[in-house]
Amino acid sequence: MSNDASQEAMTCETNAGLDDAQVRAYLEAHPAFFERQSDLLADVRLPHAQRGSISLVDRQLDKLREQNGQLREEITALMTVAKHNESIYQSFCQLYVALLPCQSINDIHQQIQQVLSELLNLSAITMWPLADQQDWVPRRKPVDNEALQQLQRRRLQNGAYYFGRLNDADKALLFDDQHVESAALMTLEEGSILLAFGSADVDHFNPNLDVLLLDQLRTLLSAVLKQLRERRNG
Missing domain, CATH: 3.30.450.40 (GAF domain)
Known part of the structure; x- marks a missing residue:
């Protein structure tokens, strides 16, 4: 294990009582943490309601799929609104001529x-x-x-x-x-x-x-x- 990794592991062991906010703050302050600890991505297991336990990478992929699904729904809704507005505009044009x-x-x-x-x-x-x-x-x-x-x-x-x-x-x-x-x-x-x-x-x-x-x-x-x-x- 590299010196950086050893020092990081010792720091984590020393601060075993960290709460969620502190862990989050540390990761946000050290964005290269998972690059230095790449094997951790596959080893970390997260609870999943349907699939039991999954890796952090799988959880990230699931999150991306959820976000993509939400974006598709928003785009579909916007297209529906745009189509309805176009229909209203065309009808208003007909009304203008009729008036x-x-x-x-x-x-x-x-x-x-x-x-x-x-x-x-x-x-x-x-x-x-x-x-x-x-x-x-x-x-x-x-x-x-x-x-x-x-x-x-x-x-x-x-x-x-x-x-x-x-x-x-x-x-x-x-x-x-x-x-x-x-x-x-x-x-x-x-x-x-x-x-x-x-x-x-x-x-x-x-x-x-x-x-x-x-x-x-x-x-x-x-x-x-x-x-x-x-x-x-x-």
Whole structure:
């Protein structure tokens, strides 16, 4: 045995009472330890739940296999998300083209429902006025402007979006009796219109959603609505 190895063995024997932290600190401070003690890699035996006792080399290989498996799963998940995002992008492009020839806000509402309901697995899409314009925004019941404005201030807080759950009163106001557990709310055309998306999945809309595509949709919808309003008011 070499002098270095002998000295190392004596040191280990002298410090037989080392705890885990000290052993780890020593190995981290002496990365060449296993190069000098290469035979130790094959001799050290580690407990294994399925295989009994295995060598340190085998345990390292198992760990690498586990890490590779995790990386493959993460890559697969990223590819799935990318494919879904591409599908959403393509559908949004179709919606943009479909919105351009719309002659009324009802046409716009219908196109949004047709394109996005199935794509995003939504249970409801509604549009509401945030000002006194009952004949401008499609509706199925009289509009409670005061309640809608209060909801806007409470949920959006001067922002453009809200993602998450709603209480029963808000759901009844926006979606009537349709099954909605989470919602996305956005204002259109300088805050004069509220567009509401509802999903039966409680986790479908959450505060961590990316708004890149929604920003584009909001910009286009606001531009189309502004043109319609200008033509309508002559």
